[in-house]
Amino acid sequence: MFQRNKKIVVVVPCYNEALGIQKVLKAFPHKDFSKIKWCLEVIVVDNNSTDDTGKIAEEHGASVLVEKMQGKGHALLSGLKNIPDDASYVVMIDGDNTYHPKELLRMIEPLDSGFCDAILGSRIQGKMKEGSMNITSRIGNWMFSFLVRYLYKSNVTDVLTGYFAWKKEALDLLLPHIKSTGFEVEMEMITKMSRLGMEVYSVPISYHPRMGQSKLNHFKDGLIIMKTLFSNLNWSPQKDNDTTRPEPYRHFAPKVA
Numbered sequence: 001m002f003q004r005n006k007k008i009v010v011v012v013p014c015y016n017e018a019l020g021i022q023k024v025l026k027a028f029p030h031k032d033f034s035k036i037k038w039c040l041e042v043i044v045v046d047n048n049s050t051d052d053t054g055k056i057a058e059e060h061g062a063s064v065l066v067e068k069m070q071g072k073g074h075a076l077l078s079g080l081k082n083i084p085d086d087a088s089y090v091v092m093i094d095g096d097n098t099y100h101p102k103e104l105l106r107m108i109e110p111l112d113s114g115f116c117d118a119i120l121g122s123r124i125q126g127k128m129k130e131g132s133m134n135i136t137s138r139i140g141n142w143m144f145s146f147l148v149r150y151l152y153k154s155n156v157t158d159v160l161t162g163y164f165a166w167k168k169e170a171l172d173l174l175l176p177h178i179k180s181t182g183f184e185v186e187m188e189m190i191t192k193m194s195r196l197g198m199e200v201y202s203v204p205i206s207y208h209p210r211m212g213q214s215k216l217n218h219f220k221d222g223l224i225i226m227k228t229l230f231s232n233l234n235w236s237p238q239k240d241n242d243t244t245r246p247e248p249y250r251h252f253a254p255k256v257a
Contacts, residue, residue, distance in 0.1 A: 001010040002112050006088040006166055007039040010104070011079035012062070012095045014044055018051040020097035020211035025060040027101040038202075043082065044095065047075035051097070070189040071186075072215075073180035080175055087168045094162035096210040098132065103205050107165040116199040120156050120190070121163030126204035133207065136218050144187070147229060152194040157202045159190050160225070170198055177240050183221045191232040 008163065013020055024205065033180045034038045040103070044057035045065045054064045067078040068192070076092060083090055089108055093099050107119050123133065124145065133141075137160075145159045164186075173196060193200050 002036045002038070002109070004037045006042065006105070006112070007084070007086055008089045008091060008108060009087045010040070010042045010091040010093060010101075010208050011058075011076065011083075012042065012044045012093055013047060013075035013079060014049060014053045014057070015047040015070075015072075015075070015215060015256050016049045016051050016053060016097035016213075017211075018049070018056055021053055021095045021117075022056050022060060023097045023211070024093070024095050024101060025057065025062055025176040029102050029104060032105060041084070041087075043079050045075040046080040047071070069181070071181040073178075073182050073185035075183055077175075077178060082170065083168070083171070084090050090166050090168055092162070092164040096214075098208050098210045099163045100206055100208070103163075106203055106205070107163065110201060110203065111165060111167050115210050116196055116201045118166040118193055118200045119168050120158060120200065120202045121161050121165075121205035122156070122158040122202035123161060123205060123207040124158045125202060126206050128207040129209060131209045140218065140222055144229065146226065148187075148190060151229075151233060152191055154190070154194050156190060160186060161205075162186070163205055164189070174198075177237065180228065182224060184224045187225045187228045188232065191229060192235060195232065195235050196237065222244070 012024065028040060028042060030040055042062040043065060045067050046054035047067050048070055057064050065082060067075045075208045089111055091104065091107060093101065108118050110119055132143055136253060141160045143159065145157055148154050148156060149207040174189065174193055175194050178188055
């Protein structure tokens with residue numbers, strides 16, 4: 001049972017996603033959210049697209065931000081730093097139509113019930129459509145996910161997913177510590193959430209072949225992701241000169257009467 005009168009804000013970082021962004025925006029379950037009296041807002045961050053990504057997003061009702069600094073990390077942070085204060089939950093989803101917005105409530109339910117602080121959509125636990133992930137990506141994802149579970153004692157099963165959901169207060173604590181500019185941003189968020197003591201879990205999602213060309217360089221970006229994984233092993237908030245919260249963030253579920 002969902003608590004009523006909540007606001008959820010979705011951030012969609014995009015670079016030349018004109019082929020996919022229309023399908024993504026049309027798929028958001030606005031009627032489902034209206035039934036439980038929730039407000040759903042979508043922010044598309046256009047990262048210097050040379051196609052009509054931004055125009056298409058505006059035509060389909062999304063708020064559009066333009067981020068001039070190139071890189072997924074720059075685009076994502078631009079969106080996350082513009083979340084309204086009255087948001088209850090924040091979601092990140094890629095704009096290439098590989099993830100399904102209709103699974104949004106599945107992502108939010110564990111947060112709304114007080115079970116955890118952040119949720120990652122797991123393609124590994126869910127159903128991957130044929131052609132959605134090549135063998136190189138599968139092997140890399142399995143390796144990175146295993147290392148994070150082992151080294152960080154984490155519960156997540158898919159560390160390279162592009163589908164995240166946070167309680168707003170958890171994201172507020174995480175955001176000042178995120179410095180990544182590229183595809184390593186997911187790894188930085190996951191490892192630092194672990195070091196902050198957040199309760200992070202995975203839920204199964206579906207995964208579909210992308211629309212448009214992938215911007216990921218498996219070798220180059222893979223090395224940066226690996227470096228991020230190991231460099232954050234000894235990270236702590238104090239190393240970012242964080243004086244506002246010297247103790248790690250801890251999850252507290254709501255009391256049940």
